[in-house]
Amino acid sequence: MTHWLTIVGIGEDGELGAEARAAVAHADLLIGGARHLALVRESQAERRAWPSPMMPLVDEILAGLRDRKVVVLASGDPMLHGVGATFAARLAPGEYRVIPQVSAFSLACARLGWPQAEVTLISAVGKPLDLMRVAVQPGRRLTIYGAQAAAVAALLTDMGYGGSGVTVLEHLGGPAEARRDGIARCWDHPAGADLAVVAVTCLADAETRPLATLAGLPDEAYDSDGQMTKREVRAATLARLVPLPGQLLWDLGAGTGTIGIEWSRAHPSCRVIAVERRPDRAQRIAANARALGVPGLRVVEGELPAALDGLPVPDAIFIGGGIGTDGLAERCWAALKPGGRLVANVVTIEGEATLAQWHARLGGELVRIAVSRARPIGGLLGWKSLAPVTQWAAIKP
Template sequence: MGEGAPWLTIIGLGEDGPDGLTGASRAALEAAEIVMGPQRHLSLLPDLPGQRVDWPVPFADGLNLLAGYAGRRVVVLASGDPFWFGAGSVIARRFARAEWCVLPGPSVFSLAAARLGWPLEQVLCLGHHAAPLTRLRPYLARGVRMIVTLRDGAAVADLGQYLTGLGFGASILWVMEALGGPREAVTQSQADAVTGAFSHPVAVAVQIDGDGAALPRASGLADGFFDSDGVMTKRPVRALTLSALAPKPHEVLWDIGGGSGSVGIEWLLCHPTTEAITIEPRADRIGLITANATALGVDRLRVVEGRAPEALGDLPTPDAVFIGGGLSAALLEWLYGQLPTGTRVVANAVTLESEAVLIAAHRVRGGALLRIDLSEAAALGPRTGWKAAYPVVQWSVVL
């Protein structure tokens, strides 16, 4: 190993073992002093001069073990393309760029698309070997094609039941075991009729079909998508609120006074890189918010029990703040004193007292003040009339 050369090589190994490796990968294996990897991968290798080391469970323990071999010739075995839902990115975060190199193989997604003749650029590729199936929820709509890696063979039946429970039981599944190796098997089934035992490693290609309800891409999901105790920002006002908050990739939201969590949840649905923290003072609503977030596929919503501003001090700095409950002049002053210039703040008021707080803030701080008056057609005796909702005053400002 030359001076300054990487001591660590990450090799993407397929189910066909060394038969599918390039010359460079073969040479790295033969020169390695240490070969680390899961037992399944190590078992595919022929006799080699290097010492074999099982990667421990949990995965994080292997990073410290690997660090102890620094400076020696080390190969780490990963599945297919180590940087597509693989171990490569975790290892790369731990070690300096000059310490490692990678020799990838074909990913399971490429192999699955090749078996079915699917254009991979039009297919949703998801790694769910360590994630709950509920994270699929935002993507479920008739005609969507996806390839999903699963934790084990038993998860195939779980996937079929999950899709069926949401009305997508007519979806077609191609269960793919050990793609690219001598044990490769592809089994086609309908989601509501999945039977049989399947072996790890397993991926499932899915063409979504059925009468299930797809989540709209526009802001303002129907209220029925959320469980609520009656306190929530209703669909039309929520759509206007999200429009004013203007979520962008990688941004963080504080949702103060979560209620059912609907605003924070829709913020997260806008983009997979967004973050949201809901601050809710009532303990009995914490479980409700969490359940709504999980059911709609955004279990990354963080829920903090407490009152603002006391509960805000240790939270990550937000890009936007929504105040749906607990509005006061003191809270607004705290936000102005603590948050950086450029933070977007949107506050909704229903009572006269909270409306007065927003009018005063608008007079001093500027921004935009909007009054939202909505009426819905409802029965009026034998006829139909307009039933007015409480008007909402919305103030939006950039600090």
């Protein structure tokens, strides 16, 4: 197959290598942002600027322009949070080629002397800045696309990382390149250019309790009405669910959203649909997800099993509520992909009876989880038991 689409990375200086220049010279149609198109003066091709939103033009290109030589201009490396990945997901490998330029991420790391392998890149382009909350941990280095430094500094301060170093690198690689440095809690620089990378060296305040991406966050990390899977049980439950990159979890009867939120925090590509029948709890799940850095968690409000109609096929299912719903186990088991994991927790005798029936029909394992926490008794300590949890876990053949 002969490629018809070339995706060319271009930097702030507008310089192109020989391969990129040849692609532009032979193009019938040149597509890019107004800034990119202005940097490429020698081409005689028809020009079209990206609209906002851009996806209608992407669809048009894919649907009707395969008979033309199309060149798409993109900032830096088109495959690093760029339009190259958008096209690659929808085309056969032989239909396109990508000619990358040095990315803003690479340039930022070079300016700061940071080894790229030790730096986390976060794209907030068209996405909530709350995404960076998962990555904020002591000593960690972050670079952020698509955010103003003042907003980054405010978020860091709100999280208890007000002493973090913040650097703004504008127009990297071009004649207008500039740099500003400061501390998050006292950031007072004016808003700068849109074309900027914000770099952060995370420093926790003395009283801040860092949060890991492993399962088992403190119960206090969540806003809750008491309907939540407790920390120790949560860690054991996530171990059975096995969060894997790119996989989808159904969190049914989600309550406070703890299981789905910690599934999402395991990897940026982990996805969750949380189903909750009560509107107040559904709102609380969404608020907890934003506060803990996974604003993309999807909340579906409705009754089981009807709320499952039309949902994407899951890789794992957790049932924390609605155990007694007729046909729920069969519906969930049928929905799972082969190798999918189904885990259910109960605290009532009736719930245990239901899980025993599911176990008899579908196999898997039954486990009783009993947790006690030390609590003051007068001037001494004694054990206070949490409600024992019966857990059923099965893997679909």
